[in-house]
Amino acid sequence: MLMKRSCYILLFCCCVVTTAQAQLFKKSQDPDALYTSALAQTRAGQYAAATRQIDEAIRLAPKNTDYQTLKARLLLLQNRPQEALPMLQRILAANPRNRDAYFYAINSATAMSRQDDAVCYVDEALYYFPRDRELAIKKLGVLDNAQQFGKANAYAEELWARHPDDSVINRAYIDHYLYTGGAYAKNGNPILSRMAYEKVLEAEPANAEASTAVLGLYLKNEDYDAALIRVNAALATQPNSYELLMRKLGIQQETHRYADALATLQTIRNKYPNDAKAAQLENSLRLEAAAYYSNIDPYMLYLSVLEKEPNNSEALQKVIGLTVARGAYEEALGWINRGLRTRSNDPVLLGQKVDMLEHVNKYPEAAQIARQLWQQTRNSSWAQRTAQLKNASGRYYLGQQQYTLALQEFEDALSAAPGDRDALNNLVNCYIALKQTDNALLTVQKALQQYPNDEALLSKEASILSDAGRYEEAAQVTRQLLAVHPGNAAYSTTLADQQLAAGRILMQAEDYDLARTQLQQVLAQQPNNLDALNYLINLESGAGRPDSALNYADQALTTYPGDRELLLKKASILQTLQRYDEAAAIEQSLMERYPYTLKYRNAYTETLMARGDSFRRSQQPDSALAQYEKVLALRPKDSLALLYTANAWLGKQQPDSALPYIDRGIRAYPTSIAFLEKRANVLEARKDYTAAALAADSLQQSAPTTDHREYADFLQSKGLHDQFGMYYLNSTYDYNNDHYNVATLEYRHYIKKGSYAFRVGYAGRQEGTGIQGEAELYYNHSAKTYSYALLTGSNGLAFPQVRAAYSLFHTFPHGFEGEIGARYLHADSTNSMSGVVSIAKSIHDFWANFRTYLISEDGSLYTSFNLTTRYYMNRQQDYISFVAALGTSPDDRSRLIAFPQLVGLLTRSVGAGFQKTFRFRTTVGVNAMWINQKISDSQFQNQYDLYFTLLRKF
Structure with missing residues (x-):
């Protein structure tokens, strides 16, 4: 028992440890892995498991539209379209190019019987993917589902015309008309139903469903002759079809064509010898026929004659005639062939064979025999018949896309009947099918020489020219037709289409004047032609004539007042004309009517932005801000609106109000150069250099350019308030071996209004070491005025005992700066007072300062002049300088110790320098x-100074 209890405890501990390990080492879930797994489970049909996984992926990455699209698909697969559609609407609002989402939205709307919404979604999808074949076929299905057969038929014909060789489009075309035919039949409209099925048979003559349906409609209307022709046509391609043979037998029985029926029954018995139904019909059909004819049917009598005398010509002709009268052309052909076995060149039998072959649509064989008879008899009627059958044979080959054979047949027709209109027309059609436009056009023009002003030929010429893209020439031909038939609506429409096409090509070639003429001619005939109006609106807008474009837009809207595209174009033109209120009203109305159509919202916000910019340019920042706020209410993350709003607040000198919008822009676009740079600029303007430096550092990381790195360095330096400096002056002379060396240490502190500094200078002399202390102050009184003050004291060795200076600087318009000040110096028991006046001027990167000193010493007055120029480089961080001076000034550090002895001497100075930061x-x-320095009338002495500077902020 104890052992058993121990085992339980051990097992419990293992479970606890295992669970703890699972919790401790459980990996964080990857949303992409969840998505991949959910996709696999969806394909496997495990929708509940897939839904749980995709929900978790969305929780981890809520903005990923791929995850949301898969979730919408799963909702659809679980028959929950009412939940899927709102999600898909949000997905498409965020990403209007999500192709899968459009398909799911269409399916959701269809499943909810919201057919109009399904049409809207498929139209929206085709706006973004205009050449998507699958979407085009989807639209056809949606229109069918919505029972909008008129639009569906027009769209099907458009697809067929655009993609004549696309097998997938052709299949969709056929399926559409099969569906339409069935729907019309169900709704009790047999005429439209038959027309739809005949469309199918035009595209696919062997289509069993359409053939059966058309046959059923004929039988329902008791049109037995048409039904029999349809059955025979079907049997030509399916000669062994049991169903078709039985249907033919039924029609013949219904119309009392018992001889034909018995022949058909015999065919069935030969092909299906074990068929019980056919065996049963044989006796009953004969009995029914016997009762009907009551032994007086001449056909049966002549048959009995032929049984006894197979070569009896009269009986044979009677049997052939009676068989033809009953519509049994195949049977008649058999009797004719039976006669030709013994009389192979009999012209009567050969002529009858031509007729029968024509009746059963075997045109190549009929044409060949007709040609043989023409060559034998040289009879003009057979020449005409040959041409007629050759034309029919060529059309047959044309339908089978055997263009070379068709071409030969049409040429044979022309050789039999030169100038035959049908042959010429067919030959043109064949050249068109072969895409030999020049040959087609040449043939038409030759035909017109024989038949000038022939309406059909002129129409064909215009059509060929249009297909070749020669619309202006085509329009000339159509005008000729319209002049003869002024009331012909078809010609008017054709001429308009040709002029539209010509105008479009001229617009593409940027020949706007000629294009405008073509389009205006269209409007002269059809004032409400929407295409012409649209083209003219686009043309006038592109040519910079918005007033004219607006007139055409208003003209179009008079006829089509609710057309969304016209309204949007009008709004765009009004925006160009700066009539922003009217443009915004139209776009807002469209946006409210179609809240899920992104382009209307975009157009409305663009107009608001343009209106805001207009207010900004006219110095109305409050009005501009109101427009930008409207944009942000619709699109909170609109980068331009956020940026322009920030700029507007900055323009009002309110950086605190601008900063929240800049921060919103950075949150939405963390690596945006514009917002990061703007934030740094605003913080710099607020003198919040620490925060500005952080913003500039983020800017540099997002765009590591030289300018951004320098800007970050600049802002970091602005946050530094202390500076350490070292100066070294070396002066040598050509008149003795002494050197004057001065080393100076400086500490400077920057304050909000300027800076102050303290310096200690050292100079070694034979009589001892000179020590000098200095205090210096720069103080800003205002943005344009500041003061400079200096106070110096020393032990009298190598430096003046006392020196003081003060100057007041003021900046004037046009870049001028003026200075007025005073200097005091006491050295070697001499006191010197000086007045200072200077003027400075900046011109781009060049700066010049001219300073004058008026010096009073021991009752004597002296002057000194100094010209200093600088050329700044690297955004005024570095400069080279040039100095020229006349006289000795109280600001000259290298000669202050000898100032009392030098002040009256003629001194000339020239120097240059370079400073880099x-x-x-x-x-x-x-x-x-x-x-x-001139020390006497004939004696000069020279001094050479080198001055080194090193400064470091911290």
Whole structure:
């Protein structure tokens, strides 16, 4: 017992450990893997399991439209279209090019008996996928399902005309008319039903379903002759069909053609010797025939004669005649062949054989015998008959797409009857089928030489020219026809179509004036021609004539007031004319009527955007903002609306209001250059350099260009408020061996209104080390005015004991800056006071400053002049400079110690320098100066300065 309990405990522990491991090491689910698994389960028919997996995938990735599309498909497969359709509408609103979603939406609407919605969805799909064959066939099925047979027939004919050699389209065409024929028959409309089935037989003569249906309609209307012709035609392609033979027997029995019926029955017995029904009919049919004829049928009498005298010509002719009278042409042909066995060249029998072969549509054989008789007799009537049968034979080959044989037959017809209109017309048709347009046109023109002004030939010529794309020439021919038949609506329509096509080609060739003329001629005949109006609207809009385009749009809308495309075009033209309120009203109405059609919403938002831009350009930011807000209400993630809204707030100097829209843009488009850059700019304008630097860093990561890296560095430097500097001055002379070297250390701190700095300078002299302390201040009073102040004190060795400076700077219009200030210097018991005036000017990257000093020392007045120029590079980070001076100024650091002795001397100075900044943090510079001093009338001395700078922000 104890052992058993121990086993239970051990088993429980194993289970706990296994469960814990499963929980600890359970992998996070991959939505793509879930989608793939759900797809496989869908194909396997395991819809419930597939639904659970795709729901989990959607939970993990709710914005993935592929997952949502599969979910909608599963809902459809589970017969839940009312749940699938709203989901599909959302999918198509987000992605209007989701082809699968359109198919599922069409199927959902069909399943819910919302046929009009199904038509809308298939039209919307074809707008985005106009050449999709599967969608085109789908539309045909949707129209059939909606019982819109008129539209379906027109669309089927359009597809057939566009894709005559496409077997799939042909099959859809046939299936459509089979369905239509059945629907018309069910609705009690036999005429339309028969017309539909005959369309099928035109495309596929051997179609059993259509043939049976047409035959049934004939029988229902008791049109037995037509029914018999249809059965015989079907038997020509299916001679062994038991069903067709029995149907033929039934018709012959119903019309009391017992001899024919007995012959047909014998055929059935030969082909189906074991058929009990046929065996049973044999006696009953003979009894019925015997009762009907009562032994007075001449046919039977002549047959009895032939049984006794097989070569009796008179009896044979009577039997042939009676057989023909009963419509049994195949049987008559048999009797004629029986006679020709003994009289092979009998012209009467040969002529009768020609007739019978023609009756059973064996035109090639009939034409051959007719040609033989013509050559034997040289009779003009047989020549005409030969031409007639050769034409029929050629048409037969043409129907079988045996164009070479057809061409030979038509040429033979012309050789038998030169100038035969049918032969000429058929020859043209054959050339057209062979796509030999030039030969077809040449044949028509030859025919017109024989039959000038022939209406049919002129129509054919116009048709060939149209098919060859020579619409202007075709239109000239059609005008000729219309002049003779001014009231002919068909010619008017044809002329309009040709002029439309010519106008379209001229538009494509950008020959707008000629295109406009063609289209206006169409409107002169048909003022409400929608195609011409549409083309003229497009042409005038493209040619920059919106007023004229608007007139045509209004003209079109008078006849077609609810046409969506016309309304949309009118709105576009109104937008071009800057009549935004009218354009928006039209587009808003369309959007409300068709809420799931994306292009109307897009057009409405584009008009709102254009209207907003118009207000922005006319300095009406509040009105512009109202328009942008309307756009964002419809499309919260519209990038342009967000950007323009932010710009409008910035234009109002309200960056705090702009920033939320910029942030919305970044959330919607995390890598957008425009929004990241705009955020950095706004934060920079707010002087929030830390946040601006972070935004610029994100911008650099999204678009790592040199400009973005420099901008990020610049903003990072703006957040630095301290700077360390080192300066080194080396002065040498040509008149002694002394050197004047000064090393200076600086600390500078940047404040909101400017900066202040403290410096300590060191200079070694024979008499000791000079130490100088300096305090410097830059202070901004306003955006255009600032002050500069300096106070210096030293131990008197190598530096003046006291130096003070103050200047006030102001920026004037046109890039000028003025300065007025004062300088004080005390050195070697000498006091010096100076007034300073300067003017500076910036021209693009060039800057120049001219400064004048008026110096007063011990009652004497001196002047000094200084010209400093700089050329900035790399967005004004770096520059080269040039300095020219006359006299010694109290700001000259290298000669301040000797200022009392030099102030009155004639001194000329020339120098140049270069300063470069690395990443807006580290600055290095070097300046060189040559100073020439006149110490007597004939004696000069020179001084050479080198000044090095190193600055680092932190």
